[in-house]
Amino acid sequence: MNKKGFDWEEKTGLELHQVQKTLNLALSTGADFAELFLEYVLSLSILMEDDIIKETSENVSLGLGIRVIKKDRTGYAYTNELSLEKIKSAALSAAAICQLRPEKSSPLILKKINTASPDRNVFVGQKPATSATLANKIDLVKRAYQQAFKHDQSVKKVQVAYGESMQQVWIINSEGLSIKDTRPMARLATIALAEKNGRRETGFFGGGGRVGLDYFNISLTPETIGAEAAREACLLLEATEAPAGEYPVVLSPGHSGILVHEAVGHLLEADFIRKKTSIFSDSLGQKVASELITIYDDPNLPGLRGSYNLDDEGTRPEKTLLIDRGRVVDFLTDRLSARLLKKQNNGHGRRQDYTCWPLPRMSNTYIEAGDQDADEIIQSVKKGLYVSQLSGGQVEDSGQFTFSISLGYLIENGRLTRPVSQATLIGHSFDILQKVEMVGSDLDFGLQTGTCGKEGQEVPVADGCPTLKIKAMTIGGTK
Amino acid sequence: MTKKVKDNWRALADRLINYGRKLGAEEIEIVFSDSREFNVEVRLGQVENLVEANALDCSVRLFQEKRAVSFSSSDLELSTLQQLVKNALKRLRLTSPDECSGLPSPSLFKIDFNSLKLYDQEINRLKPQDKIKLALETERLALKDKRITNSFGASFTAYEMKTLLVNSQEFAGEYPQTYFSLSLGLQAGSGDNLVEDSWFSAKRFLAELASPEEVARKAVDRTLRHLNPRKIRTQNVPVVFEPLMTSWLLGFLFSCVSGTAVYQKATFLSNHLGEKIAGENVTVVDDGLLPGKLGSRPFDTEGVPTQRTLVIEKGVLKNFLCNTYAARKLNLKSTGNGDGYGVVPNNFYLEPGPDKPEEIIRSIKKGLYLTKTIGHGLNSVTGDISRGAFGLWVEDGEVVYPVSEITVAGNLGRILQEIEMVGQDLNFESAICGPTIKISEMTVAGL
Numbered sequence: 001m002n003k004k005g006f007d008w009e010e011k012t013g014l015e016l017h018q019v020q021k022t023l024n025l026a027l028s029t030g031a032d033f034a035e036l037f038l039e040y041v042l043s044l045s046i047l048m049e050d051d052i053i054k055e056t057s058e059n060v061s062l063g064l065g066i067r068v069i070k071k072d073r074t075g076y077a078y079t080n081e082l083s084l085e086k087i088k089s090a091a092l093s094a095a096a097i098c099q100l101r102p103e104k105s106s107p108l109i110l111k112k113i114n115t116a117s118p119d120r121n122v123f124v125g126q127k128p129a130t131s132a133t134l135a136n137k138i139d140l141v142k143r144a145y146q147q148a149f150k151h152d153q154s155v156k157k158v159q160v161a162y163g164e165s166m167q168q169v170w171i172i173n174s175e176g177l178s179i180k181d182t183r184p185m186a187r188l189a190t191i192a193l194a195e196k197n198g199r200r201e202t203g204f205f206g207g208g209g210r211v212g213l214d215y216f217n218i219s220l221t222p223e224t225i226g227a228e229a230a231r232e233a234c235l236l237l238e239a240t241e242a243p244a245g246e247y248p249v250v251l252s253p254g255h256s257g258i259l260v261h262e263a264v265g266h267l268l269e270a271d272f273i274r275k276k277t278s279i280f281s282d283s284l285g286q287k288v289a290s291e292l293i294t295i296y297d298d299p300n301l302p303g304l305r306g307s308y309n310l311d312d313e314g315t316r317p318e319k320t321l322l323i324d325r326g327r328v329v330d331f332l333t334d335r336l337s338a339r340l341l342k343k344q345n346n347g348h349g350r351r352q353d354y355t356c357w358p359l360p361r362m363s364n365t366y367i368e369a370g371d372q373d374a375d376e377i378i379q380s381v382k383k384g385l386y387v388s389q390l391s392g393g394q395v396e397d398s399g400q401f402t403f404s405i406s407l408g409y410l411i412e413n414g415r416l417t418r419p420v421s422q423a424t425l426i427g428h429s430f431d432i433l434q435k436v437e438m439v440g441s442d443l444d445f446g447l448q449t450g451t452c453g454k455e456g457q458e459v460p461v462a463d464g465c466p467t468l469k470i471k472a473m474t475i476g477g478t479k
Numbered sequence: 480m481t482k483k484v485k486d487n488w489r490a491l492a493d494r495l496i497n498y499g500r501k502l503g504a505e506e507i508e509i510v511f512s513d514s515r516e517f518n519v520e521v522r523l524g525q526v527e528n529l530v531e532a533n534a535l536d537c538s539v540r541l542f543q544e545k546r547a548v549s550f551s552s553s554d555l556e557l558s559t560l561q562q563l564v565k566n567a568l569k570r571l572r573l574t575s576p577d578e579c580s581g582l583p584s585p586s587l588f589k590i591d592f593n594s595l596k597l598y599d600q601e602i603n604r605l606k607p608q609d610k611i612k613l614a615l616e617t618e619r620l621a622l623k624d625k626r627i628t629n630s631f632g633a634s635f636t637a638y639e640m641k642t643l644l645v646n647s648q649e650f651a652g653e654y655p656q657t658y659f660s661l662s663l664g665l666q667a668g669s670g671d672n673l674v675e676d677s678w679f680s681a682k683r684f685l686a687e688l689a690s691p692e693e694v695a696r697k698a699v700d701r702t703l704r705h706l707n708p709r710k711i712r713t714q715n716v717p718v719v720f721e722p723l724m725t726s727w728l729l730g731f732l733f734s735c736v737s738g739t740a741v742y743q744k745a746t747f748l749s750n751h752l753g754e755k756i757a758g759e760n761v762t763v764v765d766d767g768l769l770p771g772k773l774g775s776r777p778f779d780t781e782g783v784p785t786q787r788t789l790v791i792e793k794g795v796l797k798n799f800l801c802n803t804y805a806a807r808k809l810n811l812k813s814t815g816n817g818d819g820y821g822v823v824p825n826n827f828y829l830e831p832g833p834d835k836p837e838e839i840i841r842s843i844k845k846g847l848y849l850t851k852t853i854g855h856g857l858n859s860v861t862g863d864i865s866r867g868a869f870g871l872w873v874e875d876g877e878v879v880y881p882v883s884e885i886t887v888a889g890n891l892g893r894i895l896q897e898i899e900m901v902g903q904d905l906n907f908e909s910a911i912c913g914p915t916i917k918i919s920e921m922t923v924a925g926l
Contacts, residue, residue, distance in 0.1 A: 049743070052575035055820070058566055060552040060559065063534075073525070078532045080553040086533075093531035096607070100526050134573055157744055193744060193860065200744065200860050242865075244888065244924035245713040275522070277629055279671050355532065392855030394867070397631075397666065398673035400883060402854035402867030424856040424886045426867040430671050476856070476865045476886020476924045 005180060006168040011040055011062070012082045019172050020113055026068050026091040027108045027174055029098035033069040033335075034091075034110075035173040037312065039354040042130060043165035048141045049158070056134070063354035068094040072340055076357045108174060116179045118310050124303035125212020128184035129164040132213045137162055140188055140213070140222045147226030148192045152234045156200075157193040160226070162186075171314040179314045185305070185460065186211055189449055190226050194233035201239075201421070203232025204391070204406070209305040209448040209462070232389060232407055235419050242408065242423030242477030248384035249425065249473045250377055250411060254444035255390050257463025260367050261452070262393035262401040263429045264295055265463075268322050268330075269348075269360040269454075270337035272397055279399040279429065283328045289433035292370055295323040297332060299347065299363035305448045306363035306461040308350075313358050317347030322365075326433075334360045352457035359454060366464030370439025374467040377438045379414035385475055386411050387425070390446075399429035424476040432470060440467030491557065492645040499541055499564050500647070506542040506582045507647045510780055511535070514640040517607070521614045522632035524622075529611075538780075538819060541567050545576040549820070579807035583783050585648045592777030596770040597656040601685045602639050610635050613691060617663050620695035626703055631664030631677070633694075637685075650782040658773070659685050663698040667706055674705035674881075676851070681908050683771050701850070705869060708883035711925040717846035718887060718921045719839055719873070722904055724849045725913030729829055731891060732763065733911060735859045736790055736798075737822040738805025738814075747862040747892055748796060756796045757895035760832055763791040765800055767815055767825030774826035774910030778815065785815035785825050791895075800824070829913035832901025836915040839900045841876035847923050848873050849887065862891035868923070882925070889921040 009015060019036060026034035041061040047054050063080035064087060075097025077090035129137070141160045148158040167183040189206025205228035207220040216222055251259060272278035280288065299308050299317035311317050313335050320330055333341070334349030337360050349358035378386065386409040393403030405423050409416040445464040452461040492509045499507045513535050520528040537560065538551040548571040550563045618633035638658040645651045662679035678697035680689035720728060740746040748756065767785025769775050778784050781803050789797045799809065802817030816822045840848060848871040856865035865888040871878045902915030 050577075052577055053573065054575070054577060054580075055547050055549065056570045056574055057548070057820075058550040058563060058570070060550070060554050060563065062552075062554040072527065074528045076528065076530045076532075078530075078534070080534055081555075090531075094529075096531075097526065097529045100611070134570055138573055159743070195744075200747075202745065202858075202860050244886075244922050246926055275629070275631075277631060277666055277673075277675075279673055355534065357528070394853040394855070396675055396853065398668075398675055399671060400853070400867070400869075402856075402886070404855040404865070422856055422858050422861070422863045422865055423888070424854050424865040424867055426854075426884055426886050428671070428884060474884055474886060474924055474926070476867070476888050477922070 006040070006182060008038065008170050012038065014082065016113060018084065020110055022087055022091050023110050023172065023174050025088060026066055026095050027110065029095040030103055030105060030107055031068045031070050031095060031098050033174055035067045035171065035313070037065040037354055038170040039063055040168040041165055043163065046137055046141050046162040048145050048160045053138055053141065061353065064090065065354040065357065066090050066094040067357050068097055069336060070098045072336070073097050074357055078355045110174050110176060113172065113176050113178045116177060118181050119316065120300065120309050122300060122302055122307035122309055123184055123210045124215070126214050127212055128166060129186040129213050130166040130184065136213060140216050144188060144190050144222035144226035147223040148190055148230040151227045151230035152194065154194040154196045154234055154237060155192050155230045156195045159191045162188050169312070173314065177314050179310060181310045183308065184210060186213065186215070187449060188216060188222060188225055190229035192229040192233045194230065194237055196237050199237055201233050201236035203229045203236065205229040205232065206447055206449040209303045210307050211303050235407060236421050239419040239421040242385070242420040243475055244477040246472045246474050248381045249470045250381060250384065250386045251465065251468040252386065252388050253440060253442045253466050254464065255446040256387055256468065257366060257446045257465040258390045258393045258403045260295055260465055261362060261365055261461070261463045262395040262403055263432055264323065265297065265362045265365045266395050267397070267399060267429060268332055270331040270333040270341055271360050273331050274337050274340050277397040279397070280328060286328055287326045288328055288430060289323055289326040290436040291326045292436055292439045293323055293326055293433060294368040295365065296321055296368065297362055297365045301364050304364045304445060304462045305450060308363065311347045311349045312351045313349040315345055315347040315349060317363065320346045332360045332362060334358050350459050352459060356457045359457065361454065361459055362452060362461050364445070364462040364464065366443065366445065367439070367466065367468070369441050369443035369466045372438050372440050374440045374442050377440055377467050377469050378411060378416065380438065380469065381411045382413060384411045385420070386416050401429060402426045426474050426476060432473060435471040436468055437471050438469040442466045488643050489645065489651070494557070495539070495560055495564060496645070496647050498561055502564065502568050504541040504543050504568060508540045508582055508781065509645050510538045511643040512640055514638065516636070516638050517610060518634065518636045519611050519614050520632050520634045521611070521618055522630055524615070524619065526611055527632060541571065542581050543571055545578060545580055546571050546574045547577065547580040548574055579804055582646055582648050583781050583803040583813060585650065592654050594770060595768065595775050595777055597654060597683055597775060599657045599684045602637055602657050605637060605685065610637060613661060617661060617691035617694050620691055621663055621665055621699050624699050627665050627667050627699060628669060629666040631666065633663040636660045644778070644780065644782050646782060652778055652782060654777055657683055659688050661688055661691070661694050663694055665698050665702040667702050672707070674702060676701040676705060681773060683773060704871060705881045708881040710884055711872060711882050711923065713924045713926065715920050715922050717843055718918045718923070719843065719846065719848045720916050720918070721848065721850055722906065722912070722914055724852070725829060725916050726909060726911050727852060729827060729913050730911050731857050731864065733824050733827050735862065735891065736800055738799045738801035738809055738811065739822050740859055741799050742805055742808040746859045751796050752799065754796055755794050756892065757791055757794040758898055759793050760901050761791055761794050761895060761898055762830040764788065764830060765790055765814065765816065765825050765827045769826050772826045772907045774824060776825065779817035780819055781817040783813045783815045783817060788814045824911050826907065827911045828905060829901070831903050831905040831914045834900045834902050836902045836904050839902055839915055839917050840873055840878065842900065842917065843873040843876060846873050847882070848878060852887065864889050864891060884925065886924045887921050888924065894918050
């Protein structure tokens with residue numbers, strides 16, 4: 001075992017033989033599977049506003065979640081009091097799921113635990129942000145803050161937030177697996193507010209991921225983060241209202257990955273598939289999208305926000321081809337959905353924290369690059385909308401999805417003309433996926449600040465896509 | 480493991496306050512919470528998930544020479560908390576002084592919470608089997624309707640929490656609260672013509688919770704009404720918001736009258752205090768003192784007593800909702816809406832009007848009855864709204880067919896002035912709520 005690793009025994013007082021005993025207690029009512037998820041998270045946030053470092057906050061979260069599975073039923077209990085008595089009681093609470101329909105068979109017994117460790121490291125950096133000094137982090141915040149003001153005199157208010165976390169997990173299950181992981185994360189983001197002639201607009205920019213502080217000196221400087229937020233706010237001051245109705249839409253590379261996340265990703269999460277609530281439930285092998293579309297989800301990409309060494313069930317994750325030239329070839333699975341669907345577990349079981357059980361989730365989802373030039377794509381549109389920045393999206397199982405533009409441009413006769421402000425695009429997955437007409441060669445990943453919510457659980461994700469042209473989509477403007 | 484002092488929080492809080500003071504903190508505030516949760520989810524007739532949990536949490540703010548710093552921890556080990564106090568005071572030296580920071584002045588403190596009716600003893604008597612039965616029964620009743628083709632499941636939650644707040648200004652207050660909810664999500668249709676909707680009931684008292692029959696019937700009706708939607712052309716029409724939609728709109732209004740947004744200039748309403756921003760028929764209230772309601776509490780997380788605050792009175796913007804910090808920034812008084820670092824609503828609602836919901840629909844010649852929005856398109860700086868939407872198309876006072884793949888767009892500033900009718904149907908199923916309303920015109924985009 002890694003000697004430098006986090007000392008769980010010191011932090012929790014728990015020893016391996018006690019863990020084993022707890023698992024056997026969780027199995028005692030006849031479960032197929034039992035698992036302990038121990039989590040310790042140390043996080044820090046810094047906020048700058050009104051020219052001062054207004055507040056710093058530190059958070060410690062320590063807790064244990066116990067999951068018991070019987071067929072497709074899940075019992076779950078969590079506690080953050082790690083006394084043996086509380087842990088025992090949590091194990092019995094979770095095990096109660098099996099007592100609803102008692103069956104006569106002798107319970108499984110866990111006899112031996114094998115300790116494993118992750119075989120990869122998605123973290124990129126010299127050292128995690130948690131081991132850098134506070135002065136260092138405050139310096140980053142101040143640099144972004146000052147740059148945003150420097151950008152333009154119409155910038156009136158700036159808010160810069162820095163956040164970092166160090167999550168330690170220890171997963172032990174009734175199949176005898178014991179595995180630990182360390183997951184650092186950092187994030188720096190700016191909101192700038194610009195004002196001119198009584199009109200006010202805000203811009204947002206940020207970045208980070210599974211990276212150390214060196215990332216902010218090499219890949220994305222605080223100056224860029226500050227300036228880009230200010231630039232967006234100032235551009236929006238000049239923006240006109242978006243059109244309303246059906247138009248051709250060109251999506252910028254990177255940020256528009258939200259399209260693939262909402263229109264495809266969620267609907268291929270295997271829990272929706274096994275419950276048959278997703279419109280893609282019976283679509284394996286079928287063509288659902290234009291042949292130009294190939295989609296992957298890859299948790300192994302170094303440094304990205306959605307990446308992980310192990311999923312939250314201790315499974316080593318795999319790069320998963322979801323859509324191959326328009327055809328559905330796979331789903332995102334976790335342990336339970338893989339077993340019920342008789343498919344391979346590709347390591348997409350993720351949870352927000354110890355209070356939640358894992359669900360099949362996306363990590364870094366992207367559309368593979370095509371071969372068209374971005375300029376050619378824009379030139380092909382007579383009248384339409386170019387989506388530059390997106391602020392979020394949502395999808396229903398029925399395939400209806402939206403995403404929100406925070407900054408776009410009108411396309412008139414093949415050229416970007418006036419900027420347009422806030423509008424919502426709406427479409428139906430089947431329909432929009434078929435209507436993708438051109439795919440650019442410029443694959444990029446969007447801002448490394450994204451979080452995806454599902455059933456009340458938030459997890460960090462990243463999306464990517466090249467420039468895309470959609471033949472027609474409903475734009476919810478006012479003109 | 481050292482023994483935790485959790486059984487005596489008051490003593491633990493006092494020890495931390497003394498410890499912090501010894502290290503130089505001038506003001507300290509400590510909030511403890513202890514919650515218990517039971518949740519059961521059933522789907523297609525069987526229990527799918529069962530959750531039982533308890534969670535402790537401690538949040539602390541410290542101040543010294545007008546500098547603020549905070550931490551929170553779910554590890555209540557005294558040594559951990561003392562280390563966090565030490566870390567916090569170390570960070571404090573790198574934080575800048577801020578004239579407006581600090582605890583509320585002690586003179587504001589007065590507490591009376593017996594009359595608020597926030598805790599239902601029933602929670603201790605309710606057996607797991609009874610809770611499971613409620614969820615199973617709700618789903619079973621709904622699935623009797625053969626037009627319902629799939630279920631997202633029914634869920635029952637019982638939740639209780641005890642809050643203790645102690646600060647160095649001699650404030651100490653404590654209260655328990657309960658919360659129950661019953662919900663059901665359904666799907667109808669087939670192929671790529673799937674529709675979904677849900678219904679729920681949420682109350683502090685179990686006896687007030689809607690019956691399984693009512694939740695099932697409403698969930699079924701709400702789902703089926705979306706079947707076989709049509710697309711419509713882009714047009715400007717009157718839009719009726721059903722109560723859930725009014726609640727959603729009020730949620731957006733709340734973010735625009737929150738003192739934090741006002742001092743950050745992040746709301747289009749920041750310069751309009753005292754001005755007429757809506758019609759005579761619009762009165763919006765924030766009230767933390769309504770007995771038994773979900774948004775009620777005796778004091779906020781800073782120990783400021785909650786109150787009834789008129790936000791909009793007959794169309795005039797009367798008050799912004801503030802915590803202590805935002806109030807000092809704006810030279811106003813705290814309205815008891817504090818929540819850790821921000822501002823939260825207590826019971827934030829639009830007062831009901833004279834009209835029956837059916838009459839409101841009957842008044843529409845051609846327009847949209849809005850039932851659901853999805854997406855993120857809200858901008859409090861400008862008041863702009865643009866969301867994906869679902870609804871029912873209304874012609875000559877009658878619902879004629881459902882519509883989908885549309886968006887609604889407008890501006891909250893204009894919407895407030897164009898509320899033509901206000902319904903009688905206000906139900907407190909959430910902390911933010913409102914009755915049916917009619918807006919004279921919004922842009923509905925489709926084909």
